[in-house]
Amino acid sequence: MKKNKVVAVVSGGPDSIGYAAYWKHKGYEIHPLIFHYGHKGSKEVQVAQDLCKKLGFRDPIFIDLSDLKQLWRGTQLTDDQIKVEKEYAPTVVVPIRNAVFLTIAAAYAFTIQAKYVIYGAHLDDNTPNPKTLEPIYPDCSPEFQEALEAALNIGHFRAARGLQIWSPAREGLRKSENLKRTYKIIGDLIYETWSCYLSGQHHCGQCESCINRHKAFTEAGIPDGTIYKKYPGLGDWDTAVKYRGGYISAKYIEPRAKNREKP
Numbered sequence: 001m002k003k004n005k006v007v008a009v010v011s012g013g014p015d016s017i018g019y020a021a022y023w024k025h026k027g028y029e030i031h032p033l034i035f036h037y038g039h040k041g042s043k044e045v046q047v048a049q050d051l052c053k054k055l056g057f058r059d060p061i062f063i064d065l066s067d068l069k070q071l072w073r074g075t076q077l078t079d080d081q082i083k084v085e086k087e088y089a090p091t092v093v094v095p096i097r098n099a100v101f102l103t104i105a106a107a108y109a110f111t112i113q114a115k116y117v118i119y120g121a122h123l124d125d126n127t128p129n130p131k132t133l134e135p136i137y138p139d140c141s142p143e144f145q146e147a148l149e150a151a152l153n154i155g156h157f158r159a160a161r162g163l164q165i166w167s168p169a170r171e172g173l174r175k176s177e178n179l180k181r182t183y184k185i186i187g188d189l190i191y192e193t194w195s196c197y198l199s200g201q202h203h204c205g206q207c208e209s210c211i212n213r214h215k216a217f218t219e220a221g222i223p224d225g226t227i228y229k230k231y232p233g234l235g236d237w238d239t240a241v242k243y244r245g246g247y248i249s250a251k252y253i254e255p256r257a258k259n260r261e262k263p
Contacts, residue, residue, distance in 0.1 A: 003028060003029040004114075005028065005029050005113065006020075006031065007032075007033060007108050007109040007112070007118070008023070008031065008032045008033065008057070008105075008119070009102065009119040010034055010060070012043075012194045013044060013193055013194060014179055014190055014213065015175060015179075016120030017051050017182075017193050018178055018186070018193075019168055019178060020055070020118060022178075022181060024055065024057065025185050030052075031057075031058045032052045033063060034063065035063050035065055036062070036063070036064050036065060036066050037065045037066060037078065037094070037097065038067070038068060038069025038070075038078050039078050040077060040084065040199060041197045041198055043194055043199035044194040047193065047194040054192075061108070072095065072097075074091065075095075076197065084198060084204075085208060088136055090136075092208060093136075096139050098121065102145075102152075102165060103148075103152065106163055110160055113160075115162055118166045118167060119165075120178075121170075122167070122173055122178050123169050123173060123175075125137040126140060126141050142167075142170045145167060145169070149165045176217075176218075179222065180220040190222075195209045200229060201229075203226055203228045203229065204228070204230065205231055214234070217249075218234060223251040223255075224251075225248065225249070225252045226249075227245075227246040227247070227248050228246055229246050
């Protein structure tokens with residue numbers, strides 16, 4: 001039987017890779033799009049390509065938008081003059097990045113007659129800014145998704161309309177909830193995802209994305225098997241051990257070490 005198609009915007013991070021794996025688990029055929037937009041964390045591009053293969057998605061299409069770095073100035077992710085911060089600041093937002101990616105994904109979906117476009121936005125991205133009360137990542141909100149979905153359908157022939165944009169946020173899931181569901185589906189492959197805003201040997205452990213990654217594992221009750229250059233501990237109880245040139249959660253490594261010691 002022919003499977004229904006889904007176009008997935010995947011970055012190599014646990015949110016988008018995990019959400020695509022969930023749709024595949026539901027029986028859909030995943031057509032991944034991977035974007036390079038001149039960002040500092042471009043290591044995720046190769047990670048995404050590797051995971052698409054391991055998870056049995058269709059061959060991903062790589063789209064080079066690195067020249068957009070010239071337009072997206074003043075943001076932490078693309079501007080070499082702007083430092084990557086430890087805590088959230090509006091400069092971490094790349095203006096309407098998801099609108100650009102989702103519009104391209106929609107064009108592809110209309111072409112291959114896929115009815116769904118998916119990406120990894122979650123409810124934590126919609127935390128209200130205390131000053132303005134708007135989502136800290138505006139293009140991750142369900143409101144944005146629904147508005148863009150309507151515009152994209154209006155922009156195509158009536159007979160071909162019906163495209164839907166879905167994400168963990170639109171399902172009402174937080175980052176940790178999406179992560180927990182993902183882990184049940186892909187297991188330890190979750191540790192091969194890449195969240196860091198930089199492209200070092202290991203996750204830096206100090207950028208907002210690394211910290212949010214570790215928090216999500218903790219909230220989901222899953223030992224964090226990520227290797228960090230500097231461990232993003234959440235308190236005295238959250239300890240790490242040296243591992244392969246970095247640091248890894250003691251809660252992850254110690255039970256596995258004990259199992260290896262058993263006769």
